[in-house]
Amino acid sequence: MPANILIVEDEPAIAELVALHCKHSGFVPTVVHAVLDARDVVDESLPDLIILDWMLPDKPGVDFARELRRDERTRDLPILMLTARAAEDDKIQGLEIGADDYVTKPFSPKELVARIKALLRRSAPELSDATLEVSGLTLDPTSHRVTGLGTELKVGPTEFRLLRFLMARPERVMTRQALLDGVWGDHVFIEERTVDVHVRRLRVALEPSRHDRLIETVRGGGYRMRKSAVSSPG
Numbered sequence: 755m756p757a758n759i760l761i762v763e764d765e766p767a768i769a770e771l772v773a774l775h776c777k778h779s780g781f782v783p784t785v786v787h788a789v790l791d792a793r794d795v796v797d798e799s800l801p802d803l804i805i806l807d808w809m810l811p812d813k814p815g816v817d818f819a820r821e822l823r824r825d826e827r828t829r830d831l832p833i834l835m836l837t838a839r840a841a842e843d844d845k846i847q848g849l850e851i852g853a854d855d856y857v858t859k860p861f862s863p864k865e866l867v868a869r870i871k872a873l874l875r876r877s878a879p880e881l882s883d884a885t886l887e888v889s890g891l892t893l894d895p896t897s898h899r900v901t902g903l904g905t906e907l908k909v910g911p912t913e914f915r916l917l918r919f920l921m922a923r924p925e926r927v928m929t930r931q932a933l934l935d936g937v938w939g940d941h942v943f944i945e946e947r948t949v950d951v952h953v954r955r956l957r958v959a960l961e962p963s964r965h966d967r968l969i970e971t972v973r974g975g976g977y978r979m980r981k982s983a984v985s986s987p988g
């Protein structure tokens with residue numbers, strides 16, 4: 755699962771350079787040159803991270819960052835501000851409105867990539883290829899194997915992605931919308947109850963080792979991966 759990175763930068767040479775280094779690092783970059791286009795991309799499919807220039811032709815990047823932070827759907831989207839402004843005040847303003855990190859032009863591509871990776875590690879651990887383990891349930895992204903207490907479990911491709919997303923965020927309540935964005939990536943064409951269908955299938959797949967009990971339905975909220983199974987009555 756390579757990370758999708760949205761680059762919002764109006765200077766073509768810089769946009770190209772950033773996109774190139776993203777590609778070389780195994781990310782999938784999308785380049786737009788204005789906030790309006792960035793809004794379209796985000797509305798259609800949530801990227802894993804946004805690299806956002808400060809000075810853009812239609813409106814300041816910070817205004818867009820502020821909008822993203824106000825919206826529940828995009829609140830947790832990692833934002834890396836890119837700017838020519840070196841002034842300390844701007845840096846503080848950028849971080850105050852909710853940017854996660856800040857890189858000043860001219861920047862070293864190596865440093866930029868390192869910052870991107872650090873942000874992704876924090877926000878989307880399922881994008882790394884590390885094996886996930888929760889309470890005897892193991893998911894290996896490289897071999898696409900899921901085992902429960904050492905026994906291999908048959909999990910379909912969508913359920914695999916769903917499980918990976920949940921296991922990377924144990925104990926956190928994930929709304930159906932968050933699951934659609936994180937697992938399906940394109941929320942526009944899929945109904946929320948689709949999530950319920952796949953959660954049901956996933957639970958069936960995890961039943962042999964009784965790890966289905968780790969996936970908790972949160973009333974009015976969504977789903978949560980428990981770190982340890984609640985003992986079932988009877």
Ligand code: CA
Nearest residue numbers: 764807809810
């Ligand atoms: Ca600019």
